[in-house]
Amino acid sequence: MATYHRWEDFPQRTISYLAGRPDADAIKIRILSSARMMLTEITVKGGGTIPRHHHEAEQIILIQKGEARVTTGKEAPRLLKAGDIWVVPSNTMHGIEYLGDVEALEMVSPPRMDNFVGYTIKHTFFEGE
Numbered sequence: 119m120a121t122y123h124r125w126e127d128f129p130q131r132t133i134s135y136l137a138g139r140p141d142a143d144a145i146k147i148r149i150l151s152s153a154r155m156m157l158t159e160i161t162v163k164g165g166g167t168i169p170r171h172h173h174e175a176e177q178i179i180l181i182q183k184g185e186a187r188v189t190t191g192k193e194a195p196r197l198l199k200a201g202d203i204w205v206v207p208s209n210t211m212h213g214i215e216y217l218g219d220v221e222a223l224e225m226v227s228p229p230r231m232d233n234f235v236g237y238t239i240k241h242t243f244f245e246g247e
Contacts, residue, residue: 135232139169155226160220165216170244170245182200184216187215
């Protein structure tokens with residue numbers, strides 16, 4: 119059976135696993151999750167960085183507005199612009215620097231449970247930790 123929602127009903131908030139890191143307050147998200155997929159709206163004001171990390175989930179990011187510099191594995195950094203899609207395989211080291219104001223949509227599978235406040239099992243592993 120289908121369910122129906124309004125995007126505005128999902129709270130916009132910071133990313134819980136970035137707490138205490140620089141730029142954490144500049145990056146806001148809204149999340150809709152089912153048992154096997156997670157859709158996240160990303161809104162960045164004035165730029166921000168998510169340091170290189172890896173996780174089990176496969177990840178697809180569609181840049182809708184603005185620009186972002188991304189790194190994937192050992193590849194050279196790449197500049198993404200509105201309309202570009204970035205696909206990150208499971209357990210691949212990657213990071214993103216949002217350049218100015220950015221809007222993006224992210225789809226991951228399976229859901230990244232450490233995106234939820236109060237979830238205590240670490241699923242995101244930063245480079246050098």
